[in-house]
Amino acid sequence: MDLITGRWHPHLNSYHYEGGWEVLSLRSPGGLTHNTVPDLQGEDAFEDTPLMDQCPAIRSLTRSFTCPVMSVRLLNLKAGALIKPHRDRELSFEQGEARIHLPVHTNDGVEFYVEDDRVIMPEGSCWYINANLPHRVANKGAADRVHLVIDCKVNDWLTMLFGDSEQKTRDLPFDADVQRQIIESLRLQRHEAAAALALQLEQELLAYLPVKSVDE
Template sequence: METATTTTSNTFSDRIKLPFNFEVPKMFKEAKALQLDNFEYYDVIPLRSPAHLVDTSLPFPAPAEDYADGSWTDWLDTNALKKSPYLTSVIDFFKENTTVNLVRLLRLAPHSTVKEHTDPTLGLEIEKSVIRLTIPILNNESVTFYLNNTPVLMKPGECWYMRLTDPHKVINNGDEERINLTIDMIPNDWIRRIINESGQNSI
């Protein structure tokens, strides 16, 4: 496991492509195997969830004063993830280097829109927060992710950090669904260094 103690800048770009690429055919095959139901507009397939939702024998967590960084509960792999060896390997890569909590497959139906919104705890500049990495699995030329009213040109298999405390929206004008893998984690020196260095290299 690689560790780092490098101090990074407090200010990051609103979008940064990270130096990770994952195998799209393997992710797509496993994602499709989990799609058991038709859906309208938007569908979420949890891959890591709060422990009490995965194992119903566990007690509901005690109320917390702050839910921002996910430390209010333990997080477990879901049965859907356990059926998906390649997706498991992708998530395990990050789990070896930082603390991963919520992981999901997010499906957006054809000709659907996620309206502009912000996620107040999903940015490195927030003192106590998680960050979300996005890995597109199924995309098409008619899907556009807008961040601060500017398209983010993500390709399947790439891994992106985006400052989702800023306004963002998604428009799918295509005839097929869009599928993204999102991985939420508590930021540490390792991921901060990678984001910082990747941002500098893209300038």
């Protein structure tokens, strides 16, 4: 981190946080270091920024991903800072994009909530969260919290990787319309693994819905 001290930029979405929240762009649209908020729907190709040369371990990690890697950033939430509840719309596995969090430096005072569930992310672990859901973070500790955040395109490799991972789930009210939207989104990805998952969800949907006779 010493080599890149002074290269951090304040996060542009200042409305969504209080205190210090800084970004170091290692891969961005056009490879620009000052491009701190990735436009995942934009037309510019994602490229490594010059700062990636100073982070060979991170470069090696991202190259090990067998899926398209878009944005790569280090995000530093300063001690005492907080990120207000918000949603990153359309940023979810079901929509074909996944945001991966790898905690680099954290503390017990960090409170990360997705909806009403607290997610505790130890250093050295790897997490996917559905950023399309409301989430918020408060760093109540005395030290900064630094995460490596990687945005990826979903493909068969990532789908299978998620399927093999430990999953934290909770019971939610069943919503048939939402289930149908997820199924449709998975099928639009045109990947074998996504299609298989869509079929599984469709079977679960059919099993849940009441059977109606043809006379009804």
